Amino acid sequence: MESIRFTKMHGISNDYIYISCMDHEPERLSELSVEMSDRHTGVGGDGIILICPSDKADFKMRVFNADGSEAKMCGNGSRCVGKYVYDNGLTDKKAITLETLSGIKILNLHLGCNGKVDKVTVDMGVPELNTADVPVTCDALHMIDAPIATSAGTVHITAVSMGNPHGIVFVDDLRQVDVHGLGRELELHDMWPDRANIEFAQVLSPDGIAMRVWERGSGETMACGTGACAVAVAAAVTSRAGRRVTIHLLGGDLDIEWSHCDGHVYMTGGATKVFEGVYDRVS
Numbered sequence: 001m002e003s004i005r006f007t008k009m010h011g012i013s014n015d016y017i018y019i020s021c022m023d024h025e026p027e028r029l030s031e032l033s034v035e036m037s038d039r040h041t042g043v044g045g046d047g048i049i050l051i052c053p054s055d056k057a058d059f060k061m062r063v064f065n066a067d068g069s070e071a072k073m074c075g076n077g078s079r080c081v082g083k084y085v086y087d088n089g090l091t092d093k094k095a096i097t098l099e100t101l102s103g104i105k106i107l108n109l110h111l112g113c114n115g116k117v118d119k120v121t122v123d124m125g126v127p128e129l130n131t132a133d134v135p136v137t138c139d140a141l142h143m144i145d146a147p148i149a150t151s152a153g154t155v156h157i158t159a160v161s162m163g164n165p166h167g168i169v170f171v172d173d174l175r176q177v178d179v180h181g182l183g184r185e186l187e188l189h190d191m192w193p194d195r196a197n198i199e200f201a202q203v204l205s206p207d208g209i210a211m212r213v214w215e216r217g218s219g220e221t222m223a224c225g226t227g228a229c230a231v232a233v234a235a236a237v238t239s240r241a242g243r244r245v246t247i248h249l250l251g252g253d254l255d256i257e258w259s260h261c262d263g264h265v266y267m268t269g270g271a272t273k274v275f276e277g278v279y280d281r282v283s
């Protein structure tokens, strides 16, 4: 039987199981994610996140959703990786680079009064709106408020990639949205060659947006960092809000700025350690 040491952490309640692979990487990672993510028979989480060595950056992050699919980027997860590597003494740097499947990200770590990381700002890079690069099947160069027929009637979708695909639906009242039914339907819509994360967003003010998210491969989560960035970009390109906004998610708030200077999206939010443990792998 293989025993796997892990640390449970969350980024505004988007909770993952973190496994250090600095010395050894478990096999059959997709199966392991399904097993460990189970909230009844496993540790419980939205997926697993591996912290690995890198020859291109200070560290490498791999993300597996609860259904075992591998994600190319995880905003909330990257903040927790920053906390993990600093608080566990793997680095003494407060600005670190993180290799992901969607490129190198830069993390700036903020310490609390206890000297541990409590908040992180992540340079999430440049958002991608070209439909071919999201990817989403669409004749137009960009998918902006495009009408899409669904079982709940026509919805209007804006497609954005933050290294992973997102479909954003702006609504007048989040309380009226069937996030689980419509979210799953849109995640699996055939316009997405690789499925997509689906965000429902209600603009509250020029600098405040509430959202809920149905994540590809994990279902509704309490928060999604890349999703919050995608919502901020979609709100700006459709003139619904400014380029510096607070996104209010079920699990907490994220501050997002889409910089006029370099076109990068910067996300700032919390990172929390819950507990450590050892998982005895069953299969």
Ligand SMILES: N[C@H](CCC[C@H](N)C(=O)O)C(=O)O
Pocket (backbone or CB within 6 Å): 014, 065, 070, 071, 072, 073, 074, 075, 076, 077, 164, 165, 197, 215, 216, 217, 218, 221, 223, 224, 225, 226, 227
């Ligand atoms: N929760 C993550 C996103 C995971 C993305 C994953 N669901 C996918 O793209 O398949 C975040 O904070 O950005």
